[in-house]
Amino acid sequence: MTRLLAGIVIGLVLADAVSAQQAPPPPPKAAPPPGWIDPRNPPKEDSAFTPARTPDGQPNFEGEWAQASDIITYSIEDPELERAEHTAISGQRPMVGRPIIDPIDGKIPYQPWAAKYAAFLHEQHRKPSSVKYLDPVSRGFQEGIPRINYQGTFVIQQFPGTVLMTYDYHHTYRVIPLDGRPHIGKDIKLWMGDSRGRWEGNTLVVDVANNNDQTWLQIVGGFHSDVFHVVERWTLTAPDHIVYLATIDDAKVYSRPWTLRVDFRRQKVEEQWESAIWEGNKTPEIVSGGGEK
Amino acid sequence: MVDRYAVRSLLTAVVMTLAVAASAQTTSPALPRTPDGKPDFSGIWQVMNTAAWDIQDHSAQSGVPAGIGVVVGNEIPYKPEALAKKRRNYDDRATADPETKCYLPGVPRVMYMPYPFQIFQKPGQMTMLFEYVHATRYIYTDGTQHPDGHIDWWMGDSRGRWEGDTLVVDVVDFNEDTWFDRAGNFHSDELHLVERFTALDRDHITYEVTVEDSKVFTRPWRMSMILYRHREPNLQLLEYDCFGFDNAFHPPVPQSQ
Secondary structure: HHHHHHHHHHHHHHHHHHHHOOOOOOOOOOOEEEEEEEOOEEEEEEEOOOOOOOOOEOOOOOOEEOOOOOOEEEEEEOOHHHHHHHHHHHHOOOOOOEEEEEOOOOOOOOOOOHHHHHHHHHOOOOOOOHHOOOOOOOOOOOOOHHHHHHHHOOEEEEEEEEEEEEOOHHOOOEEEEEEOOOOOOOOOEOOOOOEEEEEEEEEEEEEOOOOOOOOEEEOOOOOOOOOOOOEEEEEEEEOEEEEEEEEEEOOOOOOOOOOEEEEEEOOOOOOOOOOOOHOOHHHHHHHOOOOOO | OOHHHHHHHHHHHHHHHHHHHHHHHOOOOOOOEEEOOOOOOOOOEEEEOOOOOOOOHHHOOOEEEOOOOOOOOOOOOOOHHHHHHHHHHHHHHHOHHHHHHHHOOOOOHHHOOOOEEOOOOOOOOEEEEEEOOOOOEEEOOOOOOOOOOOEEEEOOEEEEEEEEEEEEEEEEOEOOOOOOOOOEEOOOOEEEEEEEEEEEEEEEEEEEEEOOOOOOOOOEEEEEEEEOOOOOOOOOOOOOOOOOHHEEEEEEOOOOO
């Protein structure tokens, strides 16, 4: 599994470097996969739906979930160029998910200076001049919120006073206390942030603070500062469907708060086997020509 | 008219009942239990010993507290060639110890590293989350067997069952790349563990592990230690992602225009 995942990452980066020299062909027309949900034009929800309850009275979200919005971590912003480029380099069908629903153009609303740095990182992703400019996840670091939620499958377990999320990718976990305790002190920064949850009716609202400034929202950049703050809203809209809204603000980098939407579909519950990432990751050595990791 | 015999019988019965209740209480003092009646190990735990440095008896060194070992009888029955390797490992430990590379530390090492870990408990599964490199263990207690192996995993495959109030966990499917401690004690991919978690009281668990590896040891051997419950209010796991520490390699995030 380690080798497989590392191989995928290496393949992406190397293929990126090759494709920079040639114009990408137009994307093949592919039908959306069955069950796909367009985050920007979602189906009407059944407002009468009432979820089952856990023994302690929480709406029951337990089970295994995966995003059904066809979002790839390569890029969450551009539905044309990025998809065409990704198709050219990877041979995969174009992904059509556009998770950013506000602002309406689907782009991260950077402040002008930050847009320049984002463009620099975007240019760097094809052939990074240093491992510093390689996607942090490709380097083996944790994803951060909200990126981990569109990375792959995960399991939700609920306990009195706590919601637990364990992700298949990189054995990442989140412990979300529901007891109203305050965030940890502001001098503690975490890759996965500090989560505090509460129930608003059938919606789990999670406030994520204490984020470090080292995670990206996508492979092509998507940076933020250490005042990055996320409010997640997890709503069970049908027995097998979660609607997820993440409202993101960062007064140092973005011109306004922005929101992305991801739809999750229930999966068959399976054992979560080991996903060692750091241990087998050779991407940084290859990018840097065998030097720094 | 009071029947003296009846009164005496009643008193005797009451006294006996109280005695039985009292004796039951001394054998099992208010052990928290899950709805299915098993001992409830939910909480944040950590050892208070020096096994992370050396699982055997050792004197203090610079940065290393002296410690009484956790190996029962203190001797590890290495085969002669394995003992030679252990000594080489010790000499080279500053660079050869997989902990210096921030790799997943394996089992049982992850259980006695100097970082807290958290247990969540459901009838079919115990979830263990570790602060160290955000490692996880999923211990299936649903009657399933190990998958068809051999599988090279850093943290092995854990299948648990209850023997009375003791959780017994069988662990196989290891790679040969983890150590037991910072002193070079090691194993092969034939490592087979049987762990026993027994509640001593609500805040202490006796943790015993039998180690078997016929490539490296002449016979099985055992470690025994105590896990302590953290009782600080609002304590939570943080992160020790040591592979992300080297800020020199991090993207320089501009803080303003």
